Amino acid sequence: MAGSELSQAVDQMAAPTGATRSSNALVRSLIGGLVTALPVLAIGLLVLNFAPTYYTFLALGAFVNLIVVVGLQVFMGNSNIANLGHSAFVGLGAYGVAILSTPLAMKKLSIPNAPFGFATLELDPVSSALIALLVVGIVALVSGKVISRLSGVAATIVSLALLIIVHSVFLNWTDLFKGNQAFFGIPKVVGLPWMLIFAVVAIVAARLFKDSRWGLQLRASAQSPQAAAALGIDAKKLRLMSWVLSALICGLAGVLYAYFAGTISPKLFYFQMIFNTLAMLILGGMATVTGAVTGVIVLSIGLEFIRSIESGVTVAGIQLPQLLGLSGVALGVVIVLCMAFRPSGISGRHELDELLSLLFRRNAK
Amino acid sequence: MDYALQQLLNALAFGAEYSLVALGLAVVFSIMGLVNFAHGEIIGVSAYSVFLAAALGLTSPFVAVLLAVGMAALAAVVFERVAFRPVRYAPTTTGLLTAFGVSIVVQNLFMLLISPKPQSVSILNGLNQMWFFGPFAVSSLQVMELIVSGLTILALVLFLNRSTLGLAIRAASRDFATVRLMGIRANRVIATAFAISGALAGIAAVFILARRGSVSPDLGFGLVLKAFVACVIGGFGSLPGAAVGGMLLGFIEVGLLVALPQEYAGFRDALTYAIIVALLVYRPEGLLGQRIELGDKEI
Numbered sequence: 001m002a003g004s005e006l007s008q009a010v011d012q013m014a015a016p017t018g019a020t021r022s023s024n025a026l027v028r029s030l031i032g033g034l035v036t037a038l039p040v041l042a043i044g045l046l047v048l049n050f051a052p053t054y055y056t057f058l059a060l061g062a063f064v065n066l067i068v069v070v071g072l073q074v075f076m077g078n079s080n081i082a083n084l085g086h087s088a089f090v091g092l093g094a095y096g097v098a099i100l101s102t103p104l105a106m107k108k109l110s111i112p113n114a115p116f117g118f119a120t121l122e123l124d125p126v127s128s129a130l131i132a133l134l135v136v137g138i139v140a141l142v143s144g145k146v147i148s149r150l151s152g153v154a155a156t157i158v159s160l161a162l163l164i165i166v167h168s169v170f171l172n173w174t175d176l177f178k179g180n181q182a183f184f185g186i187p188k189v190v191g192l193p194w195m196l197i198f199a200v201v202a203i204v205a206a207r208l209f210k211d212s213r214w215g216l217q218l219r220a221s222a223q224s225p226q227a228a229a230a231l232g233i234d235a236k237k238l239r240l241m242s243w244v245l246s247a248l249i250c251g252l253a254g255v256l257y258a259y260f261a262g263t264i265s266p267k268l269f270y271f272q273m274i275f276n277t278l279a280m281l282i283l284g285g286m287a288t289v290t291g292a293v294t295g296v297i298v299l300s301i302g303l304e305f306i307r308s309i310e311s312g313v314t315v316a317g318i319q320l321p322q323l324l325g326l327s328g329v330a331l332g333v334v335i336v337l338c339m340a341f342r343p344s345g346i347s348g349r350h351e352l353d354e355l356l357s358l359l360f361r362r363n364a365k
Numbered sequence: 366m367d368y369a370l371q372q373l374l375n376a377l378a379f380g381a382e383y384s385l386v387a388l389g390l391a392v393v394f395s396i397m398g399l400v401n402f403a404h405g406e407i408i409g410v411s412a413y414s415v416f417l418a419a420a421l422g423l424t425s426p427f428v429a430v431l432l433a434v435g436m437a438a439l440a441a442v443v444f445e446r447v448a449f450r451p452v453r454y455a456p457t458t459t460g461l462l463t464a465f466g467v468s469i470v471v472q473n474l475f476m477l478l479i480s481p482k483p484q485s486v487s488i489l490n491g492l493n494q495m496w497f498f499g500p501f502a503v504s505s506l507q508v509m510e511l512i513v514s515g516l517t518i519l520a521l522v523l524f525l526n527r528s529t530l531g532l533a534i535r536a537a538s539r540d541f542a543t544v545r546l547m548g549i550r551a552n553r554v555i556a557t558a559f560a561i562s563g564a565l566a567g568i569a570a571v572f573i574l575a576r577r578g579s580v581s582p583d584l585g586f587g588l589v590l591k592a593f594v595a596c597v598i599g600g601f602g603s604l605p606g607a608a609v610g611g612m613l614l615g616f617i618e619v620g621l622l623v624a625l626p627q628e629y630a631g632f633r634d635a636l637t638y639a640i641i642v643a644l645l646v647y648r649p650e651g652l653l654g655q656r657i658e659l660g661d662k663e664i
Contacts, residue, residue: 080456080458081458082465146642146645146646149646149649150645150649151601151649151650153394153400153457153461153601154597154645154651156400156461157593157594157596158597158645160593161590161638161641162642164590164635164638165635165638165639168631168632168634169632169635171631172629172631172635225659226660275469278462278465279466282462323477324476324477324481325472325473325474325475325476325477325481326473326477328469328470328472328473328476329474329477331473332469332471332473333470334466335463335465335466336448336463336466336467339451339452339455339459339462339463340451340452340463343455343459
């Protein structure tokens with residue numbers, strides 16, 4: 001089992017790459033991605049058409065989490081290195097569009113002294129998003145160059161350091177980021193339909209990477225570094241590639257969050273988001289995109305339930321006190337129990353479409 | 366001259382504190398390959414137990430110190446027994462994430478069971494006075510921190526080199542399976558390592574409490590991040606590396622404190638980490654670490 005990814009990589013490198021062969025695999029991967037995204041689409045369409053506004057708001061937040069977790073999975077699932085700094089990229093994406101696309105009147109209230117003339121600049125939402133993603137990509141490239149050279153544990157800790165550096169810049173460069181106060185006035189141009197579309201795009205992108213030559217080689221080098229290096233696989237380049245892709249997807253989530261919430265602050269893109277998204281990915285299963293989706297669905301519902309208890313509910317006439325910290329305890333317990341009893345998470349090693357095809361094959365016999 | 370000496374003492378004291386915490390991390394990692402993110406919560410448990418004892422009527426600082434170190438060691442052993450034993454032979458990432466989960470649970474338990482707000486702990490304030498040596502005024506806490514850290518590291522080195530259990534611990538960091546084959550119980554070695562790690566954290570907790578005078582749920586978390594960075598820059602897994610890394614981090618922090626003008630003071634943490642990361646670009650394995658090529662047989 002440990003060498004299966006490696007042997008697949010060997011097969012792929014040895015066999016002749018015909019045009020039909022690679023396009024076949026591409027189509028299969030595309031279909032796989034769409035199948036994985038089907039539950040998400042289903043839930044999204046249900047909420048869009050039938051649910052009251054409160055649930056739409058919750059769903060939007062959950063979809064942002066979904067995109068972040070999918071981005072996290074692209075790096076963590078394929079390289080087996082824990083990434084504890086992804087919310088830095090979410091924050092960069094969000095603040096990028098906030099600074100660029102907020103209407104001038106609002107900007108004068110928020111960041112009148114912005115450097116580089118940002119206080120007088122206002123771009124349309126699409127250009128702002130593209131520029132923000134470009135900035136995210138550059139930061140990811142620079143940080144990725146450092147992280148891809150480090151061993152697993154050191155890489156994790158440097159990703160933490162990156163998070164602290166970015167958060168510190170958000171808090172202290174008040175001229176540009178408005179510091180600890182909420183940055184309001186971002187145009188609310190994204191609703192549930194766009195969020196759904198981008199969620200599906202992210203899932204398909206993650207799936208395409210995972211099934212591509214690079215994803216396979218990256219997983220092979222994570223399982224058996226020595227053998228992969230002997231095959232000529234450049235693990236550093238692949239880690240960098242997955243780091244940048246992961247950062248771009250997280251940055252996209254940040255952009256979408258800013259565009260639907262209209263208000264952001266540095267606290268949102270710090271450890272709370274890391275805890276939540278990490279727990280979702282671990283519970284769902286790090287190795288697959290289906291795991292990311294599953295974890296988000298299960299924990300979003302679970303956390304909402306626990307949060308309602310946390311703020312004090314009345315059970316059978318007895319008013320329970322406010323239990324601040326209960327959701328944190330629940331998250332931590334989920335992570336610890338999952339790691340102890342089922343490290344591969346709910347969905348294990350197979351994607352949804354792979355599970356379905358196994359099921360059909362078994363029934364056909 | 367006076368200012369320079371004071372800042373030097375500052376740097377040494379901070380460095381000593383980071384070294385203590387980083388050593389605790391390195392001891393556990395070198396034996397088990399476990400990145401113990403819950404180390405900060407051991408400091409938190411130690412601090413909160415002093416708070417609770419003071420609230421219940423304890424007045425002697427001496428007993429408070431003993432309580433802090435004892436509770437820290439106990440907490441470390443309990444964490445190991447409850448949370449880390451199931452993932453003992455699992456890959457490094459699994460252990461890291463488990464420890465992260467434990468850290469989240471304990472931090473939120475502090476919030477839930479005690480209070481999310483900082484609580485004042487004044488029982489150890491007696492340690493934090495100004496001593497006067499001729500024209501120099503130094504903080505008694507910093508001097509004690511240096512002396513105690515030095516003695517602790519000396520005691521650790523003596524224990525690791527002169528006692529059977531210490532020898533077993535050093536051997537376990539090279540090849541755990543063979544240590545068990547030699548007839549030494551694995552659980553005893555690991556529990557001792559965690560107890561040592563906890564004791565080191567407890568000593569650091571005493572000094573943190575004496576300096577801050579208050580305790581909050583995230584007391585340990587920020588410190589343990591810095592200690593991790595210190596471990597990484599020194600060479601992850603080596604004990605001398607952890608000590609050197611801690612000292613280096615202390616000097617960089619105080620150096621930035623002195624060098625940065627007031628309006629950029631908020632960027633101090635960011636710049637500290639940025640400098641460390643830049644150092645890692647040139648020496649990815651850390652200052653005292655060894656570059657391990659794939660296929661190396663002897664590390």
